[in-house]
Amino acid sequence: MNHPDTLPARSAAETPPQPPGLLGRLGTWSVRHFKAVLVGWLVVVAVLGAFAPQVTSALSGAGWQADGSESVKVRQVAEQHFGGNASTALQIVVAADRPVTEPAVQQVIAKAGELAAADPRVSTVVAPQPGATISQDGRTAILLAGAKASPDDMVRAADDLKGPLNELSTDGISVHATGASVLWSDFNKANHDAMMKSEIMSWPVTLAILVLAFGSLVAAGLPLLLTMAGLAASAGSLVLISHLFPVSIWAMNFAMMFALALGIDYALFLVVRFRSARMGRSLSSAGAVAETMDTAGKAVLLSGATVLVSLSAVMLVPSPAFRSMAGGIMLAVLFVLAATLTLLPAVLGRLGHRVDSLALPWVKAGEHRSPRFAAWGERLWKHPLRYGALALAALIALAAPVIGLRTAMPSITVIPGDASARAGYTAVQQAFGPGAPGTLQVVTPAGQAADVAARISATPGIAGVMPAQSAPDGSGWSMIQAVPTVDPSSPDLAHTVHVLRAELPQETLVGGAAVENLDLQHLLTEKTPLVIGVVMALGFVLLLVALRAPLISLLGTVASLLSTGAAFGVARLVFQDGHGAGLFGFKSQGFLDGWAPVFFFAMIFAIAMDYTVFLLASAKEHYERSGDPKEAMVGALAHSGRVIFAAAGVMVAVFFTFALSGPLPPKEMGIVLGVAVLLDAALVRLVLLPVILRLTGRAAWRIPAWLDRVLPKISFSHG
Template sequence: MSPSHPHTGGRAARGGLRRLGEWCARHFVIVIVAWLVALVALQALNRSFGGEYSDDFALSGVQSQEGLDVLKKHDPQAGGYSSQIVLHDDQPLTGLGSQMATATGDLQKLPHVLSAQNPLTAPGSSSQQSQSQQSQQSAPQKNVGPLSSDGKTAYITVRFDVQPSTLGDGYLPGVDNAVEPLRKAGAQVEYGGPLGELARPAADDRVSELIGFGVAIVVLLIGFGSVLAAVMPLVTALVAVIGGLALLGLLAAAFTFATVSPTLATMIGLGVGIDYALFLITRHRQNLMNGADPVRAAGHATATSGRAVLVSGCTVIVALTGLYASGVTFIGKLGLAAAVTVVSAVVGALTLVPALLGLLGRRIDRFTVRRPVAETEEGADVPQGTWHRYAKRVEHRPWQFLAAGVTTVVVLAIPLLSIQLGHIGDGADPTSFTDRRAYDLMTDAFGPGSNGPLTIVVDQSGVPSSQRSDLASQAQKTLNSVPGASTVTPLTPTKDGDVLLATVYSQHSPQDAATTDLTNRLVDHTLPQAVAGTDAHGYVTGTTAAQVDFRDIVASRLPLIIGVVVGLAFLIILAVFRGLLVALKAAVLNVLSIAASYGVVVAVFQWGWGGPALGVHGRVPIESYVPMMMFAIIFGLSMDYEIFLLSRVHENWMRTKDAKDSVAHALEITARVITCAALIMVSVFAAFIVSDNIVVKMLGLGLAVSVLIDATVVRLLMVPAVMTLLGRHAWWTPRWLDRIMPHIDAEGDHEGGPDGVSAPAPAERERAS
């Protein structure tokens, strides 16, 4: 039996996509009704069985979690998850003794509460502060106990057996009822930490979506002239995202997804959904302008641009699921959440779009605001429009254009050299948030470090009783001398005497780099020295310590994520276009554009260049997982334009074997589509900057800037210049590598026109040339 032709599978896939597109266009009623039924069913199932989104996750194997486990074992009431209820009054709170006792008593009766500390009856902090100041010989410090030195500010520490932010909105009325006596007495009551996060208003992305949609309509009307052609990508993308979010809600019933997951999935789903629909509609309308039958035109668009959508979608999904290489389930699930709406966007583009094209038929350009245009400039069979002339200028001076592009991205990437990863604290939130008001009250009364105390846990269960006194003295002396701490409370044994507890307060806010340094100093140097020569083990735990551990893990695994995503995308581009240098070029240029977008995010948020204008209070670190998420998303999305442009370059190259003219030809017929698609995606992402969630702001700005850079500097300057310099060598691949790689056709190189007549295969065209 003779071996099958290497393109046989590709032809079958092409024929399948053509048949799918034609069937959907011909039976548009069935397809549209099926989509509507699926949406209704998914929404009903999600309302009945869908899960909640939660930021409840733990890192196994890190020292902060080990310390928490030790604490839970030896003193359950001191373990668990803590949150503060901050109180303030113009008069000393000592006059509210009965109300305070009632409030703390009612709080202790709530479900999942382990303990609630009354700040008026808790041990005072003045003696502790005095001891710490004398041992450290530091400047006078603010009181860090539960009651401020002037008695006007206090905080109730409530400990839960679960993360409070996972309890749902229905839990808050019980807390409100418990503290109502204090509010009636005139005290200001604010919720800090996880309780404050639970009390935040539910995220509403409708404003962002409306802004993005409005800009998208304007861009499409100006770019293509047809009202129906402008509305269709928005409708199909919205339908696909609604279905994807409902499916994500059902998955949330079985798996824990972060609260930012639906917003992230909406951002990505809308962006790629509009792009994918736009690619198909543009090709379809050009087929109609060329005189094709609407059904055959839709089938041809699905078999050509639809295949590019399929390859691009797979690339995005691979990049997003590659986040699991971080080894952090929280981050991997963020990628999975975004991948759900990408899948729905691809399915919508390949089925719903052809169905709507069949429904409209030749009426797609009935309502216009200008003369309808599609892929090419007006004019002759040989493209000689604006973009073709521009490409010819690049062809004559490739080094100058390449130097301009590289200089631009390098300058934008400079701030990346000073990036500070960390956790964005409550102090950066709007003052309309109760946790922000609690943060400010704590800072004013107790110092910035009070918002992120570090709990010291010394496990001395393996130390003989006769040596424990010396250990406590040695550990206390070592802790008191740690640089960067404003106050260290005395080490206190648990009830069983096996664990020593103390609290270290930083001189700086929890999100400050100095607090991160203090935490790492305690873990790496101070505690090992404090328990040296004994069988004791020291840990730093608490929310701030866990955030530092998370940051360190993410920072250490970011290079792995970059390597995995770049490697997978490189292999996909190589398999699609059979060009080793083309795939290498795509990987390198995309990394450069991502570095530039990182630089812009650092300048805006960390350096404060425009942060206040975006609603960010002060300078904030870059949320530790944002660079990892941005890399996977941006790298995947940039492949949309890469594949769409290169597929046309490759198509013309296989037909003419003129490498330089192929670049000009591809720019001519794709520049308008890529430019409009990029402007739409930029508007969709940038619209999320109005969100109150700073992480969403950060992602929205970073993704918008990256797409803008990718569609302008990379696609218009660097790609044409590099492709011109590489010439025919861009498509070179060693024969042994070509034999072992799968054959993937991105844009239907072998696909005939809308009339269904197949064109010669590349090998045949090459022999003919």
């Protein structure tokens, strides 16, 4: 057998062409019906894209709750029976350098009340009450604007009211809206501004990397074509879907990021393969597209399915924000995948050799097999244990800190210091005590309200209890509000809530905005093992069906855990311990945000399996052609290593731009995902997985007879 480095670019050039498979026929059809495909996509993008500009106003900002939890039930009781005095109500804080009873301050309080009462989403405005919502020094007062609308609409009410309320501030008198709804309003704005800034920063970097990866300006533009089509269509779709049920604004943020990253991945894989199919051969453009789709197209389809399956597991978390975020990404992936399998083949078929137009002077157009990655494959084949052990040791060392990882829901520090919610929060703490912004709401049958209030007062961790308030509608409920002794983000608050729920009568419910966060954190902790298990199981099944090789499918799935663990180990060092906090411009909260493990795991695993599919599909194709484990491993690196390296470079650049701007959660997203992709591509896909192929040899591709009969016949070689 010839040495891999001396093999011709395409040893099958002399063999008669095989009839195209299903995806090959789809590609041929797209080429022959170029105008129909192009017009169809233009219509889709134009119709759905017309709704895209509404995305920031149409999508919601709330939904961060554990459906069915005790705290959500408290909020629902408060909305229905207590005039909207719920966790979503707006708190208007008036702080003065003089007693609030003075006429000038009273005039500001009256104007603030009139502004809030004029909004149709506000039920009633409760004036400041001595002993409850007027501070002991008499210089801070709180008006309560009750919630008459859904949590998402109350966030929109905060959008509209916080500015005019702040404008009421005068010398010596400050007015700020605060509370959970205002916090989400401020956070969504800061997050949106950061995402837009990051997107603007990422496009030039992405284009530069694409030009270097493709070696041609024309070829480099194709991923951007897919990305823009996918983004416009998915953004418009999310706006339409938002009329049926609330969709988190984060769904669009993540969709933008994934559409860009996966659009580049998929286009890279197909364009490189298309150029290879044409190199030194007499294939027509349609024939080259057919071969590309039957080989690389299958890998892209499987990769897209793996991403969709991984993200679908997040739907197991009964939280509207999580489900809509996962749904938004899945929608973007579907559009990008559809464009990759129809629009891109049609454009490639029309461009033909012109895909290499405006090439860089040093680029050899159509070169598919990389001599450098082939040489790297040869080195790994000769010294698998040396390189495998080094990569494994590095990943384990980086993953070790994950053992001490702590998670909690975001604190007030995730929004800018000059934001309305944070300014009001600080004023409330200074006037009423550290636990005042996290006031607990306890609802109980009226007949036992006195006993419940006494028990709450005697509970450690409670600074004060307000008199029980009977429901004005005669429903038989009473509400007791209790101020904790600690800040809402303190871990001690969870213990206090646990004690209250354990000792108060069964019909009594404990809630409030801070408790909703605690219930969501508990739900996420509870569901994380289930999501991880389902993601891994479904990923393994997809690989098994596609590769028809149980051993390498299992090892490829398990290997994805290494980069995930290492990424979370780095996250603990950066965000919990604060290493590098100054470099990235944030102050450590002492924990990682509670939503990160379950959601980031699904995203990281999806990306890791993306590269796994690319590498193993190429290895399977080489093994099918040669029957030689060495050619399978070395050939896979030679033909897909450069693509994986370039795609990972783009992803890392995109993700790290999110780490350079905005509030803390986008920084967490950017750093965790960026580190995960970097480690996965550099150490897992380009070192460990090839080493595993080397050490397992032919056993990697062996399939038991009974499984061979059960699984569908899928081949990655053309035909």
